[in-house]
Amino acid sequence: MPVLTIEHVTHYKYRQPVSFGEHRIMVRPRESYDQRLIEARLDIDPAPADLRWLHDVFGNSVAIARFEGRATGLRFHSTVRLEHAPVAHHQIDVEAYARCYPFTYASEDMPDLLRSIERQHHDPYRVVDTWARGFVRNDGATDTVGLLSDMAMRIRSEFTYVPRHEKGTQTPIETLKKRQGTCRDFAVLMIEAVRALGFAARFVSGYVYNPSRGEGRVGGGNTHAWVRVFLPGSGWVEFDPTNGIVGNRGLVRVAVARDPYQAVPLSGTWAGMPSSAAGMDVSVEITLEDAVEPPTSARQAVAGSPATC
Structure with a gap:
């Protein structure tokens, strides 16, 4: 059974400090007979004042992050390792x-x-x-x-x-x-x-x-x-x-x-001058440990x- 490591990074950049509203994160894979989580980690910088998890109406895992203070960037880094059983x-x-x-x-x-x-x-x-x-x-x-x-x-x-x-x-x-x-x-x-x-x-x-x-x-x-x-x-x-x-x-x-x-991976708000937004970088890297x-x-x-x- 193939074992995968998935690194998913989203980095928002701003020209001057801004404040952040609530963010909704959906990056944790669903567990089932054909995919089993071995490890899942979510790192957020700056660290949220509060982070809680829930299941939505479809049973998806959702993280809700709330922030305090201001910053010139916001970075979400999800690391997942799982077994994946292909169903042909x-x-x-x-x-x-x-x-x-x-x-x-x-x-x-x-x-x-x-x-x-x-x-x-x-x-x-x-x-x-x-x-x-x-x-x-x-x-x-x-x-x-x-x-x-x-x-x-x-x-x-x-x-x-x-x-x-x-x-x-x-x-x-x-x-x-x-x-x-x-x-x-x-x-x-x-x-x-x-x-x-x-x-x-x-x-x-x-x-x-x-x-x-x-x-x-x-x-x-x-x-x-x-x-x-x-x-x-x-x-x-x-x-x-x-x-x-x-x-x-x-x-x-x-x-x-x-x-x-209803399935947006990452959504949220920020407050600051409209000219503050300097762009967003997204990268997903998947390493396959056992090829088939x-x-x-x-x-x-x-x-x-x-x-x-």
């Missing part, structure tokens, strides 16, 4: 009734999935709907995992990844028109598209790394964003449209939310064992 595409085991699209979620699951199926962006001309329906076969024989994999792969191959450090995301329609965006934009597009087809989907913020030298990953050097879709039999399954990943290989979850604004061999591509594996629809 061929391990996705969907219940028989859901292997072919369309299907209906079980009645006992629907009350908890409804808000994750609900659309978040206006689409009056059904632009996203039309694009999403293009992945459904006209004869009705559509493999569920194949549909979702094809969508992730299509975004990876036909859209251009362009880093953008400003907050917020493009609307799905903007991303479709521009054919480019960040990992956040691609995640939001895929979430809205699969929701248009009736799937429950959530936004994920975390880290991406190269499991081996033979695999390239886009979106490193900062936090990363992707999608989770609920599939009966396997639960929440990862799909990264930026890299075309199906399963969690190379992906470390930190925050899971219904909407991107790269798998067959996700699309090849899905094509090799299709469901009978």
Whole structure:
């Protein structure tokens, strides 16, 4: 099982001393059967007057820092060491009734999935709907995992990844028109598209790394964003449209939310002259202690064992 060390540093700089309001920090990975924390440390300079931890409505770990005094900089340094167990595409085991699209979620699951199926962006001309329906076969024989994999792969191959450090995301329609965006934009597009087809989907913020030298990953050097879709039999399954990943290989979850604004890694306020702000530096370094061999591509594996629809 690979062991990772993740160093995440965010440094705010100011030209003269400013005061700081409350800051909300989401950098501690979620613990689960596929990722186990060995060590987690959060260093803040200047030290906060008060630091407390809580779980938000989605079960994400959140640190709340409050400050006193003034300073010309504010630095957050998260160090995490964890075991990460890759779950590959061929391990996705969907219940028989859901292997072919369309299907209906079980009645006992629907009350908890409804808000994750609900659309978040206006689409009056059904632009996203039309694009999403293009992945459904006209004869009705559509493999569920194949549909979702094809969508992730299509975004990876036909859209251009362009880093953008400003907050917020493009609307799905903007991303479709521009054919480019960040990992956040691609995640939001895929979430809205699969929701248009009736799937429950959530936004994920975390880290991406190269499991081996033979695999390239886009979106490193900062936090990363992707999608989770609920599939009966396997639960929440990862799909990264930026890299075309199906399963969690190379992906470390930190925050899971219904909407991107609920999974911002770091947010807060400061008070001072508007000209005081001198910029922000962010760096993420991931060290892999135990490399593993790269798998067959996700699309090849899905094509090799299709469901009978």
